[in-house]
Amino acid sequence: MPDNLIIHWKQASDLHLDCLFIHETFFNTDGMQKLLNRTSFPWLKISKDAQLCGTVQNNTLYFPLLNAKELYRWLEQHIMQNLPASQSAPSAPMPPEAAESQIAPKHSNPFNERFFRQMLTDATPSKLHLYDDHGSIAVIDVAQNSVWPSPHRLHPMTDLSFKYDLASTTDLAKADRKESAILQDWLWNLFWNSPDFYQIAPEDGHYRIHFWPKPADKAQHKRIFQLSACFIQGAKLSKISEQHDIPIRTIQQFIAANIAVNNISKINLWDAHYNPPEQAESNADKGLIQNFIGKLRKKFGF
Template sequence: MKEEVRIAIFGLSLNVLENMKQKVHLMYDDMVHIHWANIADPKLDILLVNDMFFASPTIQNLVGTQKIPYLRLINSNDKSGQINGDKLFLPFIASDEIRKWFKDRYLQVPVSSKVERVIAYRAKSLDIHKVVQEFLNERNGNLQIFDSYGNMGLMNTRTEQVWMETGKNIQSTDATLNYTYATMQMAQSVSDIQGLDLRYWLWNTLWKSESVIKDTSSKVFYKLQYWPQPSTAKDRQDIFKIAACFERGASMVQIEKKLSISMPIIQKFVSAALFANVLKEIDESEAQLIIEEKPSENVLRGFFGKLRLKLRL
């Protein structure tokens, strides 16, 4: 039975990633099975990460708290194939130095104490709401967005466009959603391509991301700021019905009574909508949704009783 080493490569373009995988694979003999993992893998053996993403809380948790052996990937043609401390210089060349590093990690040789481990800050829980608000801040310009599964794509907050990573069919995300500022070269690579509408993409990604949904008070009143555009037909009817109620100003309790749609669905709408600035909180006095209350049986009896007395029936 082959022995296994689990390696995650994070933050590289698809072409560079595949090229690097092939070269890393050739460094190991046939008795070792390489399992290409993502950074959420609890049994990760080696992490190779684009230096631009090194300071993100998710990466810091892996290298600082979990002590996963890692190398920071930095482009430098002059130093290609070299390792300096915790830095591996690209383009990737399988030099003797690199082969030794990977072999030592496979044999679980501890990292030399002379290696400088640059820990920018310890991991902390990301406030995904704050991250999403930065996506809606036009001053940020070009951003590269990613989560624990790798690069998601590029975003321009001024033109409100998103370009998904080529070859990936990304439908959802998780609480590790984050960003870094994109380089000029990255921005130029999509300058002639029409991107997705940022708000359209944001709504649909959050709607499908169950892990980021948060409970909110069902008695708070909200008003619709703009209409979401659901990408799947199966959700469209409920989403548009809920949105129509919030357009007049309403609470979740009112909408549940009016539409007979389950509270979890309404809660999911509100959570995604608050993240994406689809809703804003309002005072109860501003709400205009009218709920027609059906008269109770006792009220009807009382009404007809008074009517009989008045008519002396």
């Protein structure tokens, strides 16, 4: 924090807090949940995770804190920008490790089905702010299945610096609340338009999607519907790539977009799968022949 700010540590019950840090041990207690429900100041849950160390996700700061870049960004966004002009510093110095990260950014990859399930189903019933290293992306309301895209992002896309947090009053004020979209459809297109996310999809495996996506990418309409027709029945990535001559990376991009909206399930090898038309016809012809031979055997007593 800037040197001209004096930090006072207070009890959680103090009525004049600027922010609150909560150890995970106490987060789910009745008293803490009641406090969070009746307050509006920003807060961070403190947790331990060796793989996520130093990151801020879903309003949780993960220790050990080996790199303060994300904590610094959180403080800047939720604390520094909301301070009265007389208290705010002209420009707060960036920590050395954060400056190095600006020069050569390296992003860990926490994205998987659990990450997006937490974002869309496990988060508290309030509005979330989606953002990345390039700025605000949108404010979403999961309960209402609505999204208010940032007016400054004309072409919704992101990269592996994507994050989300509880939306602050500032985030809500910046969002264009007049222009809303259906969250499920918008989110699918956001990640389809973000090719870096192909990396979160497996290189192969058997999967089934639950509903048909609604692509906004007109140039890829046919390809997306083709993949949807296959995976709505259940399909294996490598088989679809081979049968339809589609690059495996494109299929991974499709799978990743469905992971991001919780629209996919892993299935077993013996579950029902998509069969190409020629294979289905071949199986039908084979069945007719076997039926004909069976009748001959019965008639002649073979």
